[in-house]
Amino acid sequence: MKYGIVIFPSKPVQDEINSYRKRYDPHYALIPPHLTLKEAFEADDAKIAELITELKHIANDMEPFSLNINKVSTFAPVTNTIYLKVNPRQELFDMAEKMQTGKFPENQTYSYVPHITLAQKLSEDEHSDVYGSLRMKDIQFEDTIDRFHLVYQLDNDIWTVYESFVFGKEFV
Amino acid sequence: MKYGIVIFPSKPVQDEINSYRKRYDPHYALIPPHLTLKEAFEADDAKIAELITELKHIANDMEPFSLNINKVSTFAPVTNTIYLKVNPRQELFDMAEKMQTGKFPENQTYSYVPHITLAQKLSEDEHSDVYGSLRMKDIQFEDTIDRFHLVYQLDNDIWTVYESFVFGKEFV
Numbered sequence: 001m002k003y004g005i006v007i008f009p010s011k012p013v014q015d016e017i018n019s020y021r022k023r024y025d026p027h028y029a030l031i032p033p034h035l036t037l038k039e040a041f042e043a044d045d046a047k048i049a050e051l052i053t054e055l056k057h058i059a060n061d062m063e064p065f066s067l068n069i070n071k072v073s074t075f076a077p078v079t080n081t082i083y084l085k086v087n088p089r090q091e092l093f094d095m096a097e098k099m100q101t102g103k104f105p106e107n108q109t110y111s112y113v114p115h116i117t118l119a120q121k122l123s124e125d126e127h128s129d130v131y132g133s134l135r136m137k138d139i140q141f142e143d144t145i146d147r148f149h150l151v152y153q154l155d156n157d158i159w160t161v162y163e164s165f166v167f168g169k170e171f172v
Numbered sequence: 173m174k175y176g177i178v179i180f181p182s183k184p185v186q187d188e189i190n191s192y193r194k195r196y197d198p199h200y201a202l203i204p205p206h207l208t209l210k211e212a213f214e215a216d217d218a219k220i221a222e223l224i225t226e227l228k229h230i231a232n233d234m235e236p237f238s239l240n241i242n243k244v245s246t247f248a249p250v251t252n253t254i255y256l257k258v259n260p261r262q263e264l265f266d267m268a269e270k271m272q273t274g275k276f277p278e279n280q281t282y283s284y285v286p287h288i289t290l291a292q293k294l295s296e297d298e299h300s301d302v303y304g305s306l307r308m309k310d311i312q313f314e315d316t317i318d319r320f321h322l323v324y325q326l327d328n329d330i331w332t333v334y335e336s337f338v339f340g341k342e343f344v
Contacts, residue, residue: 001183008332011173015327022328029201032332149333155187156194160180160204161321161333171343 002153003043003162005055005099006034009067009116009143016141017084017116024082024119024130031159035067035086035116037148038099041107048150050103052163055150056172058098059165064146065091072118072135080127082134083115084141095148174325175215175334177227177271178206181239181288181315188313189256189288196254196291196302203331207239207258207288209320210271213279220322222275224335227322228344230270231337236318237263244290244306252299254306255287256313267320 008014017033043051068087075081086092092114100106119130147166151159180186189205215223240259247253258264264286272278291302319338323331 011324011326011332014332018326018328029330032326032330147335152183154183154190154204156190158201158204160183160186161336163319163336163338164333166335169343171341 001043001045001048002040003048004036004040004151004153004159005038005148006031006036006151007145007148008032008034009141009145013069013141013143016139017118020118020134024122025117026121027117030157031151033116035092035114037092037096038104039107039109040153041105043105048162052150053172054098054103055148055163055165056170058095059148059167059170060172062091062095062167064144064167065089067141067143067145069116069139069141069143072131072137072139073115074127074131075113076127076131078110080120080122080124081117082119082122082127082131083117084139086114086116088114091145173215173217173220174212175220176208176212176323176325176331177210177320178203178208178323179317179320180204180206181313181317185241185313185315188311189290192290192306196294197289198293199289202329203323205288207264207286209264209268210276211279211281212325213277215277220334224322225344226270226275227320227335227337228342230267231320231339231342232344234263234267234339236316236339237261239313239315239317241288241311241313241315244303244309244311245287246299246303247285248299248303250282252292252294252296253289254291254294254299254303255289256311258286258288260286263317 014033021028071085073085096112150163186205193200243257245257268284322335
């Protein structure tokens with residue numbers, strides 16, 4: 001089964017981000033707006049049970065922290081993905097790193113850049129139009145992060161949440 | 173904010189149910205296949221924090237149980253909703269009832285029928301065609317239930333999971 005680990009921002013932030021994704025992100029209907037902590041990886045039932053214990057420890061070592069977003073950026077020319085740049089809180093890098101070590105499969109391909117995708121799989125021309133338009137917008141958010149979610153992908157490509165991990169509140 | 177409380181069956185069961193929902197359920201893209209424990213209700217942040225504590229107690233009082241599905245049924249003529257009938261495990265009624273009492277808002281309109289929707293909002297003719305075809309199929313599942321999820325609805329009507337509650341595993 002294919003799993004991933006993500007942070008969902010609060011509802012008002014998701015709603016505003018969706019107003020952009022709706023037009024530009026073909027994954028709009030597959031998963032709500034999210035910040036990925038660990039990209040998709042394969043795990044069987046025994047492995048995921050083991051990783052859930054690890055995720056509880058990771059969550060319990062965290063405290064809620066605030067996240068700031070104030071810039072639209074792009075991964076071009078690597079990929080034509082346009083995203084909201086998230087202020088590089090150390091907490092995000094620490095969590096992402098823990099999810100690449102120990103019992104976790106190592107599946108980080110690029111260096112970790114905390115971000116929320118707005119647009120992807122655009123042609124060259126679309127990318128430059130959309131990026132030109134989105135970067136002019138005054139998109140600013142501050143949000144409090146107190147949890148992350150383990151998600152899995154169905155055959156129709158939609159992601160379902162398996163479990164939430166609330167900082168400092170997990171029973172191990 | 174609008175919340176609901178649901179059980180998601182396991183991935184193989186969701187995948188098969190989606191193969192029917194895709195054609196007949198306009199909510200197909202809004203939420204994965206689910207068994208509703210408590211219909212949509214409004215709650216503010218303070219109220220939901222209070223209810224989350226209650227939900228942890230409810231989950232901790234439960235043990236995993238098996239769910240059997242072996243019949244397609246319909247709510248017609250009340251509504252043209254076609255659903256999978258879930259064997260009436262007492263656990264489901266107990267949980268649903270606890271979510272209507274004490275600190276929870278009372279919002280149960282019909283008597284509680286544990287079910288997973290396959291098709292809804294069909295015209296009279298569609299309903300009778302689709303019901304005729306689905307009731308002939310040999311749809312049988314057995315699944316183990318060990319958690320439920322608190323979900324909330326975004327402005328685009330898609331539901332996001334806020335928190336999972338795993339039976340016997342919640343820290344209160």
